[in-house]
Amino acid sequence: MRKTGERAIVVSALKGAVPYIRMFKRKVFVIKAGGAVFADQGMTRHLVEQIGLLHEVGVKVVLVHGGGPQSTRLAEALGIPPRFVDGRRITDARALEVSAMVLNGLVNTRILAACRDLDLPAVGMSGVDADLIQARRRPPVDTPGEGEDQVDYGFVGDIEGVASDTLRRQLDAGFLPVISPLSADAAGTLLNINADTVAAALAAALCAEKLIIATGAPGILDDPEDPASLVSYMDLAGLARMQSEGRLGAGMMPKADAIRSAILGGVERVHVISHDLPDSLLLEVFTNEGTGTLVVKDTGSLSAAEQAGDD
Numbered sequence: 001m002r003k004t005g006e007r008a009i010v011v012s013a014l015k016g017a018v019p020y021i022r023m024f025k026r027k028v029f030v031i032k033a034g035g036a037v038f039a040d041q042g043m044t045r046h047l048v049e050q051i052g053l054l055h056e057v058g059v060k061v062v063l064v065h066g067g068g069p070q071s072t073r074l075a076e077a078l079g080i081p082p083r084f085v086d087g088r089r090i091t092d093a094r095a096l097e098v099s100a101m102v103l104n105g106l107v108n109t110r111i112l113a114a115c116r117d118l119d120l121p122a123v124g125m126s127g128v129d130a131d132l133i134q135a136r137r138r139p140p141v142d143t144p145g146e147g148e149d150q151v152d153y154g155f156v157g158d159i160e161g162v163a164s165d166t167l168r169r170q171l172d173a174g175f176l177p178v179i180s181p182l183s184a185d186a187a188g189t190l191l192n193i194n195a196d197t198v199a200a201a202l203a204a205a206l207c208a209e210k211l212i213i214a215t216g217a218p219g220i221l222d223d224p225e226d227p228a229s230l231v232s233y234m235d236l237a238g239l240a241r242m243q244s245e246g247r248l249g250a251g252m253m254p255k256a257d258a259i260r261s262a263i264l265g266g267v268e269r270v271h272v273i274s275h276d277l278p279d280s281l282l283l284e285v286f287t288n289e290g291t292g293t294l295v296v297k298d299t300g301s302l303s304a305a306e307q308a309g310d311d
Contacts, residue, residue, distance in 0.1 A: 025058035027209035032199035035067040066195035127183030134161040157191030164205035196258035204265025219292030
């Protein structure tokens with residue numbers, strides 16, 4: 001039997017969560033988690049448990065996953081050296097085969113298995129399914145400082161459109177879509193798309209209440225070398241300033257672009273949290289203090305309670 005003090009803590013936590021449950025019931029959250037989470041069975045289950053709780057209290061969740069570490073590991077085993085520019089993977093024909101095996105096969109299926117174990121009605125999809133993500137192959141781009149005039153990203157896609165009705169029907173039917181970021185162009189050529197980019201596009205198309213990006217960092221850091229320099233909240237101007245000053249690590253650069261795209265697309269709140277911190281997702285959603293970084297278009301839109309959480 002629980003002691004009186006423990007019962008009081010549980011009751012207090014439940015009471016504190018009720019306003020948030022009322023606020024977010026029937027709202028859409030898009031959650032993006034990197035492949036590092038799904039390389040470990042325990043971490044996978046812990047994240048899926050948190051997502052399951054959101055689902056059970058009426059939040060409509062779409063989970064977008066990456067598979068970077070798994071793709072790198074398999075590519076190296078096959079003798080395919082990975083190459084990145086500004087945190088984005090260059091995908092030639094052989095690397096594309098690796099991405100397809102990892103994203104649509106290994107990672108997506110592993111998440112669905114964890115969902116089945118927890119009785120969550122998850123449905124696995126990729127950007128190819130039902131024409132969910134319409135994309136075109138990215139043309140070579142100018143990249144000053146990379147030692148060459150242009151970089152060809154290979155079979156990497158840029159998003160042209162999203163068939164959001166497909167996801168809306170699944171969400172309205174009570175399903176939890178689990179999305180691999182692999183897509184294709186109009187001719188059926190497979191294309192690899194950054195998972196942060198896909199998550200931002202889906203969040204905007206679904207008019208999501210929140211985009212939540214779970215990563216290995218505690219959030220956005222004022223100094224990328226100092227984990228204690230977490231920025232609790234910021235706006236797009238502050239994010240742009242950090243980016244122009246070179247204070248974002250290479251892995252955070254695609255996330256910064258995705259955050260900007262989501263907010264300009266109508267998503268009011270984007271959260272960057274650590275997938276390593278226990279219950280970070282629930283703490284970010286159900287408390288004012290949160291655990292990571294909240295990004296909004298203008299910090300003037302934040303409530304007094306949200307700003308007080310920084311204290």
